[in-house]
Amino acid sequence: MHITLPDGTGLELPPGSTTADIAAKIGAGLARAAIAGKFTRDGRSEILDLHRPLPGDGAIRILTKSDDDPDALYVLRHSTAHVMAEAVCALFPETKLVYGPPVEDGFYYDLDLPRSITPEDFERIESEMARIIREDRRFTRVEMPRADAMPKLAREGNRYKIDNAERAEGDVLSFYVTGERVGQDFEDLCRGPHVPSTGVIGAFKVRQVSGSHYRGDVNDQRLQRVYGTAFFKKTSLAAYLDQIEQAKARDHRVLGQELGLFTIDPLAGSGLILWKPKGATVRLVLEEHLRGKLREQGYDPVFTPHIGRLELYRMSGHFPYYRDAQFPPLYETDASRILNEIWIALYEADKAKSRDPLGGRVARLLDELRIADPSRHAELTGAAGKSDGHRLSPDPADAPRNLQLIRDLLQHADGFLLKPMNCPHHARLYASEPRSYKDLPVRLAEFGTVYRYEQSGELSGLTRVRGFTQDDAHLFCTEDQLPDELAKCVSLTRYVLELLGLKDYRVRIGLHDPGDPKFIDNPQGWARSEEAIRQAVAASGMSATEEVGEAAFYGPKIDFVVKDCIGRQWQLGTVQVDYNMANRFNLTYIGPDNRPHRPVVIHRAPFGSLERFTGILIEHFAGAFPLWLSPVQVAVVTVSEKSEAYARTVFDRLRAEGLRAVLDVSSEKIGPKKHRHRQEKINYILVVGESEAAKGEVNVNDRDGRTLGNRPLEAFLDACRKEVQTRGLAG
Ligand SMILES: [Zn+2]
Ligand SMILES: [Zn+2]
Incomplete structure (x- = not known):
């Protein structure tokens, strides 16, 4: 089989070769350092055990013992989760293992056991883990046909593992044994991958325990979630633990309170920030500084309201798709609420290809309408004896006409949405006057406040909120202007970050996956804009990674990932290209050929949101602002x-x-x-x-x-x- 290495060299290998074989071919040093291989074929990547045969032709990146490689840490931490699970089971044999994934900076394992695990137990668990690591046991992968594996799991009687197995795909299930004595050594149902042996785990720590519920369902079994982390090197663990201590001292929720910067008042609403005079001052200084910079760069200021008609969001596509993440709409009248709900029900019936679009929910809503607005009801059901033009049709093929009929009625009394995004308003501002190619680029900037309905459990300080102000702008330009405008957006974002001493950052370029139908069909646009983004980033000399499939569905994007002064990473400013918005809003400009053309839109927000950015700054400066x-x-x-x-x-x-x-x-x-x-x-x-x-x-x-x-x-x-x-x- 043919394997390509990251530097482009190709290798011919006998079938069944493993990452270990490749590493050994390259050199003894690499063979010692290698822990797994990241195998890529047809744009899909999978990390495989070091000694697992590669499935065929493809590209490979050999993962080594590096604390800087998230993929390598992922494998290490998942392996450490197995070791911790074994240690807990050894200490508390009544433990039922549930689920133990790696997470951003470590791993956890959900456990079902009657006894409460407390921080006093951590040391015992750790010394048990240290023993397993000292034994340097090999992780052995055992594959089993589903037909054999299910009865085996049933005999073992762990309902969680049976559940996990039922949800796993494929006809073959895999188990990992921590050791070579299959049937005796500890084993866990698991897809892998794992490090070759427990001895690879250089440093680890059991850190925390908290309550959780099976599958996040509060009505289901209560579980204990034990968190830990692991690194290849002891120094990395020490640096990480130190970072956590420092982070505690910088917590913006604590400092914000102590320094009188902001408050969150349950009476005013959770997740809704009340900026105290001192916090408001910081925010205003930031805003004013950025406003000056935007003027220099040719942006024009605009203001738009905090709410917009539902029709605006039907046009933009924000409604009803993202209803779960939004505050419920405000309706002018009860009839407008019912009509909107009828519209949603018709829309969903059409999506579900219902054969009886006027039955079920629509029928119930029409009954409600009979009371709220009898004449409208009579019109829609034909009881008024008016022409069929005002009557809902039961034929599924008439869905577009039915939907338009309701939209027309909503012209008179619609509902409103707290704005989830500023883009639709800016699109209408663009459309409010004729535009010529000579006017482009049009750059509309607004510190626009938007609202999202985050679950209350997710809310936290300034970083997870329900209302926030984006330093938003939309640039409307021609295809030819795109590279230049993108380069300017990138340099503006860098300016903002460096202004605040956030000098350690990298960028992630989100590209589309040509094989995935969720991305809009516009090969030429994708090719041009992705090239323009690459150029803008390359010209700036920043370190960048490209991630296929991470684009927005309507265009590629750049995310800035910033390291603060204690080494934590934050995703800040984004720049996004959009080929969809101009179509949805039918935006045009008149070209030199005297014909209408579609502008390309760029969304960008260097701070992201002022709330989150201020929260990060409080922590970055530990409250001591320049x-x-x-x-x-x-x-x-x-x-x-x-x-x-x-x-x-x-x-x-x-x-x-x-x-x-x-x-x-x-x-x-x-x-x-x-x-x-x-x-x-x-x-x-x-x-x-x-x-x-x-x-x-x-x-x-x-x-x-x-x-x-x-x-x-x-x-x-x-x-x-x-x-x-x-x-x-x-x-
Ligand atoms: Zn596992
Ligand atoms: Zn936008």
Whole structure:
């Protein structure tokens, strides 16, 4: 068979060869480091055990013991989950194993056992795991026809594994035995892949336990979910645990409360952020800065309302597809609610190819309409004796006509949706005047607030909310302008990230999968836009990965993945190309040929949302914002009342200079006063006593407890001005 390596070289191998064989061919070092192979054929990838025969021709990437490779960690962590499961079963033999997948930074195993596992048990579990790892047992894959495997599982009597097996695809089920003594060593129903042996697990930790329910169903069996993590190297684990400790100290939910940045009030609604003055200041400074930048780049500001007619979202496709993620619509009248629900029911009956579209739900809704709006009801059912044009047809083939009939009626009294996206409004703004190719690109920018109905269990601080403001913009351009506009969007996003000291980032390019019908059919458009995106990214010199199948259904996209100062990764700004929106909204421009053409649309939001971005910034800066962004930049603190008048002069001067300052003339001792302002992360604390007053000076202290000494007030102001202008990035 023919195997291609990542560098493009090809290898001819006998059938049945494994990743281990390939690694050995390449070199002894690689053979020692290899743990599995990522095999790709026809655009589909699968990670296979090191010693598993490759299924045929294809490409292979050999995974090695690398803590920087998510694929390698995935295999390692899943293997560690098996080891932990064995350890728990050894300690608590009544344990029933449920399900144990790798997750983003580790793994968990759901367990059903009567005894509660507590953090006090972790050490015992870990030492049991250490024993299994020391034994360096081989993971043995055992395949079994479904017909044999099901009775075996039934004999073992674990309902969860039987469930898992029933849901698994294929006629063959696989088990992994931790060891070579099949039937004696620990085994688990599992698709794999696994590392070759337990000895590969270099460092691990059992971290947490929490409650869960079988298949997330609160009415089903209560389970215990034990979390752990694993790495190849001990130093990586230590760095990770350190990162978690640091993250706790930076938690924006805690800091946001302590520093008075924002609050969430159950009375006002969970997931709906109330920005306190200090948080609002940070947000405004960010917004103003970005507005200036957008003006420079030729964007035009727009404002649109927080709600829009349902018809707008029927046109855009946001309604009724994404109803579960939206707040329920607001209806002008009960009749408009019923008509909208009839429209949805007709729409769904058509999708389901119902042979009786007016039966069931539609019939019940028509009954409701009889009471809410008798004349409309009579019209739709034909009881009014009007012409058939106003009457719903029972023929499934008439679905489009029925749907249009209801839409026409909704012209007069529709419903509204809290806007889930800004795009439809911007599309209508574009369509509000004739556009010529000479007007393009049209760049419409808005800090637009949108609403999504996240489940209450998912809500968290500023990062998972129900209402948020995107730094949104839509660019309408010609095909020819696309490369240039994309390059500018990329550079704007980079500008924003670097402005905030988020200098460690990479990009993910989401490409379409030509074999997947969910992507719109526009080969030329895909080819051009994907090439344009690649070029824009390549020109910027950023490190990028390409992910096939990760595009939006309407066009390719770029996601920025940012590493914060403690090494956590966040997905921030996105840039998306859209070939669908202009069609849906029938957007055109008149070309040089005097004929109408479709513009291409770009959606982009460098921050993503101001809520989430601010949350990330709070954690990134641990609440200590750089001077230009700080909600309170300077505190003026008196030593005694004798310097109060001078303190007021200093304070007024700071304010006149545009600095955000507070004045503290309280009678407390100077030590506690300074301490309090440091706690509030105010950048500079100016202590003024009689001697400062006499010389027109201030005693400058920073928030880290350093005393920077006495300076003339004007010199301090100069320094602040410079620091704000350069946003603290100079030098
Ligand atoms: Zn497994
Ligand atoms: Zn958009």
